[in-house]
Amino acid sequence: MSQYMLLVYEEEVDPAVQAEHERKLPMFVELHRSLREAGLLVGVQRLHPVQSATSVRVRDGETEITDGPFAVTKEFLAGYYLIECADLDEAIKQAARLPMASWATVEVRPVMPPGEWLRVARAAGAEVPDEAVNDLA
Amino acid sequence: MEPADAVSDAIGRAFRDERAIVLATLIRQAGDFGLAEDAVQDAFEAAVTAWRRDGVPANPGAWITTAARRRAIDRLRRDRSVADRAERLAELTRLDAQQEEPSIDDESTIVDDRLRLIFTCCHPALEMPARVALTLRALGGLTTGEIARAFLVAEPTMGKRIVRAKRKIADAHIPYRVPADEELPARTRGVLRVVYLIFNEGYAAAEGDRLVREELCDEAIRLGELLTRLMPDDAEVWGLLALMLLHDARRAARVDADGRYVALDAQDRSLWDQDRIRLGLATLERSVRLRRPGEYQLQAAITALQIQAPDSEATDWAQIAELYGALGALNQSPVIELNRAVAVGHAFGPPAGLKLLEPLLGDQAIERYQPLHAAHADLLRRAGDSEGAKRAYGRAIALTANAVEREELERRREALR
Numbered sequence: 404m405s406q407y408m409l410l411v412y413e414e415e416v417d418p419a420v421q422a423e424h425e426r427k428l429p430m431f432v433e434l435h436r437s438l439r440e441a442g443l444l445v446g447v448q449r450l451h452p453v454q455s456a457t458s459v460r461v462r463d464g465e466t467e468i469t470d471g472p473f474a475v476t477k478e479f480l481a482g483y484y485l486i487e488c489a490d491l492d493e494a495i496k497q498a499a500r501l502p503m504a505s506w507a508t509v510e511v512r513p514v515m516p517p518g519e520w521l522r523v524a525r526a527a528g529a530e531v532p533d534e535a536v537n538d539l540a
Numbered sequence: 541m542e543p544a545d546a547v548s549d550a551i552g553r554a555f556r557d558e559r560a561i562v563l564a565t566l567i568r569q570a571g572d573f574g575l576a577e578d579a580v581q582d583a584f585e586a587a588v589t590a591w592r593r594d595g596v597p598a599n600p601g602a603w604i605t606t607a608a609r610r611r612a613i614d615r616l617r618r619d620r621s622v623a624d625r626a627e628r629l630a631e632l633t634r635l636d637a638q639q640e641e642p643s644i645d646d647e648s649t650i651v652d653d654r655l656r657l658i659f660t661c662c663h664p665a666l667e668m669p670a671r672v673a674l675t676l677r678a679l680g681g682l683t684t685g686e687i688a689r690a691f692l693v694a695e696p697t698m699g700k701r702i703v704r705a706k707r708k709i710a711d712a713h714i715p716y717r718v719p720a721d722e723e724l725p726a727r728t729r730g731v732l733r734v735v736y737l738i739f740n741e742g743y744a745a746a747e748g749d750r751l752v753r754e755e756l757c758d759e760a761i762r763l764g765e766l767l768t769r770l771m772p773d774d775a776e777v778w779g780l781l782a783l784m785l786l787h788d789a790r791r792a793a794r795v796d797a798d799g800r801y802v803a804l805d806a807q808d809r810s811l812w813d814q815d816r817i818r819l820g821l822a823t824l825e826r827s828v829r830l831r832r833p834g835e836y837q838l839q840a841a842i843t844a845l846q847i848q849a850p851d852s853e854a855t856d857w858a859q860i861a862e863l864y865g866a867l868g869a870l871n872q873s874p875v876i877e878l879n880r881a882v883a884v885g886h887a888f889g890p891p892a893g894l895k896l897l898e899p900l901l902g903d904q905a906i907e908r909y910q911p912l913h914a915a916h917a918d919l920l921r922r923a924g925d926s927e928g929a930k931r932a933y934g935r936a937i938a939l940t941a942n943a944v945e946r947e948e949l950e951r952r953r954e955a956l957r
Contacts, residue, residue: 451711451712452707452711454704454707454708454711455707455708455711455712456712457665457712468664468665469665470665470666470667470670470708471667489713489715490713490714490715491663491665491712491713491714491715492714492715492719492723495665511712513711513712513713515711522620522622525620526620
């Protein structure tokens with residue numbers, strides 16, 4: 404068996420369209436359940452929107468912090484780390500420790516906890532039971 | 541019924557004096573920047589009706605605090621999408637049940653809360669315009685509309701920028717606390733940069749609503765004063781306040797009746813605000829006494845020397861040159877080096893100035909900077925090289941986009957004949 408990462412790219416849409424997407428939550432719950440039953444799902448996590456991103460680079464020993472995602476140009480996604488921190492300051496500090504931070508850019512994106520994913524979807528009108536939260540992680 | 545004027549005055553005062561404190565405390569208690577801001581906004585709106593009906597309360601700050609907390613509770617009850625909703629509600633309800641308002645906590649809690657608020661608003665993970673806007677709104681009490689007018693952007697654009705920043709604070713968990721000791725110096729520099737940017741936006745720009753612009757200068761100075769109360773041991777905090785006061789003292793003399801910029805030498809000194817100058821010098825003194833020279837302190841010291849001399853001739857240019865040297869050692873920049881060359885030219889004669897300036901003519905970072913060529917021309921003229929000066933003025937004229945500046949440079953070139 405080999406592991407594959409499925410990266411999901413979205414465009415920013417207006418709130419009405421976004422709400423429509425949120426209401427599709429039962430489809431996610433269903434999919435995750437079936438992937439898990441088939442023994443294929445290693446993990447799934449929704450990220451907060453791109454506006455919550457912070458880019459971290461280390462140049463000449465100084466940590467440079469900028470608001471916003473890493474602008475895609477000729478660079479490619481090389482890997483990922485999933486870390487658990489008290490807050491953004493700590494996450495930035497850990498990001499700056501990556502050896503690649505001194506030649507690449509590390510984008511720090513907060514993960515949306517499953518409970519919040521559920522709340523956001525419900526606020527948009529999705530109908531899902533509380534237990535669905537177990538299928539969102 | 542209280543007269544409308546008395547109520548608006550009381551609300552205006554409470555807004556100016558208490559809003560930031562109430563907000564800073566409520567953010568800590570509610571654990572949510574955006575929610576607390578909305579609740580404080582609601583409370584001020586409610587005050588308009590309630591105070592008109594029942595009279596201005598004896599302690600307006602405590603009234604606003606209680607009202608804002610209750611609005612926060614209402615908002616939390618309605619909004620089911622908030623994380624940790626139950627815990628937050630429990631904490632706010634507990635505080636609300638306490639008999640007496642802990643007289644807006646004690647002084648040190650207020651200081652801590654406001655410092656937390658400043659560091660959150662000026663967090664480096666927020667884009668600079670958002671840092672400026674949040675600081676003006678949360679600490680300065682400016683409305684989104686006022687900030688938008690000051691920065692010449694449409695109000696909805698500014699509104700979106702603020703909403704986006706608050707969303708990022710919540711989603712990315714930008715902490716609401718004073719940074720740890722090892723991060724504090726860098727983060728404090730970041731805060732000072734935001735305050736100085738607000739000041740410069742009000743001071744330097746020629747266009748826009750002048751009254752709003754002047755308000756930005758006043759606001760930046762108020763923020764600077766607040767920082768000196770919150771961080772009295774930081775020399776740069778005092779240095780920045782001194783620098784802003786010394787610039788601001790000359791505000792009235794900076795532009796002539798036609799709105800044209802007037803250079804320091806040509807300013808009508810009777811228009812300078814002597815009280816502000818005295819305050820600025822005393823503030824600079826506080827900074828110097830902490831014995832940690834930094835960029836703002838050095839710039840303030842240079843400005844102080846220029847202001848205190850009766851004219852350009854009597855200015856202590858040798859000391860100014862030395863201060864620019866110290867500034868350049870902290871922060872290498874061709875503009876600082878240019879200023880040093882000009883000071884050296886005044887102190888030790890044009891050839892000494894030219895010797896420092898000439899290497900800059902080939903520096904890509906500054907070679908298209910008009911003041912470089914104007915200064916070069918001036919030094920050449922004083923060194924007796926009219927032909928060289930004419931060429932340098934020509935280069936400066938070609939680089940200026942400003943009609944008033946061009947006129948002045950052409951006048952100087954003509955005077956060479």
